[in-house]
Amino acid sequence: KAGVTQTPRYLIKTRGQQVTLSCSPISGHRSVSWYQQTPGQGLQFLFEYFSETQRNKGNFPGRFSGRQFSNSRSEMNVSTLELGDSALYLCASSQLLRSALGEQFFGPGTRLTVL
Amino acid sequence: KQEVTQIPAALSVPEGENLVLNCSFTDSAIYNLQWFRQDPGKGLTSLLLIQSSQREQTSGRLNASLDKSSGRSTLYIAASQPGDSATYLCAVSRDSNYQLIWGAGTKLIIKP
Numbered sequence: 001k002a003g004v005t006q007t008p009r010y011l012i013k014t015r016g017q018q019v020t021l022s023c024s025p026i027s028g029h030r031s032v033s034w035y036q037q038t039p040g041q042g043l044q045f046l047f048e049y050f051s052e053t054q055r056n057k058g059n060f061p062g063r064f065s066g067r068q069f070s071n072s073r074s075e076m077n078v079s080t081l082e083l084g085d086s087a088l089y090l091c092a093s094s095q096l097l098r099s100a101l102g103e104q105f106f107g108p109g110t111r112l113t114v115l
Numbered sequence: 116k117q118e119v120t121q122i123p124a125a126l127s128v129p130e131g132e133n134l135v136l137n138c139s140f141t142d143s144a145i146y147n148l149q150w151f152r153q154d155p156g157k158g159l160t161s162l163l164l165i166q167s168s169q170r171e172q173t174s175g176r177l178n179a180s181l182d183k184s185s186g187r188s189t190l191y192i193a194a195s196q197p198g199d200s201a202t203y204l205c206a207v208s209r210d211s212n213y214q215l216i217w218g219a220g221t222k223l224i225i226k227p
Contacts, residue, residue, distance in 0.1 A: 090158055098213040114182070
């Protein structure tokens with residue numbers, strides 16, 4: 001069974017641009033969660049989708065948004081990029097409606113650098 | 116506000132030693148506690164999940180314990196191997212909003 005895939009793996013953008021990251025969960029998993037990991041703040045929860053609906057949201061500004069498609073693939077978008085958005089963005093898939101209540105499977109992440 | 120702390124931040128031990136990694140949390144109202152490892156370029160791998168009603172979980176050479184009342188968990192690694200070198204993170208799931216709150220991790224190096 002294929003694992004969680006994230007594309008692209010690396011991305012370089014400049015301030016003010018926007019970016020879209022993609023995540024394909026494990027086949028059969030309907031939940032996708034997104035996390036941001038930085039050296040200063042560590043891992044922080046962004047949002048969670050299940051069956052195309054956002055079920056949970058972390059404490060991030062509205063510049064961060066996401067969506068999930070009918071095939072469970074998910075995208076997250078960051079608009080008006082800031083230097084502080086440089087981070088490793090991880091997505092995780094789960095079979096559960098509330099992914100934090102059970103095992104999650106993580107992708108390798110997308111490393112975003114904002115110049 | 117839930118805070119998760121992991122001590123030490125880094126640890127280097129010779130191969131073959133048994134070791135303990137620590138995780139503490141400030142709010143005992145958790146649903147579960149999870150341990151992960153993170154290898155460079157490979158994302159996170161779930162190691163053990165302990166429900167709030169459980170005291171410990173075991174998987175191979177790994178044993179995780181949970182003392183919810185004192186806000187502590189330990190990850191015990193027996194007979195460490197160089198392949199155990201990674202960053203180990205713990206995370207707690209809150210009862211109230213079903214989000215994982217993460218520790219900063221312990222970077223473990225096992226010397227051959």
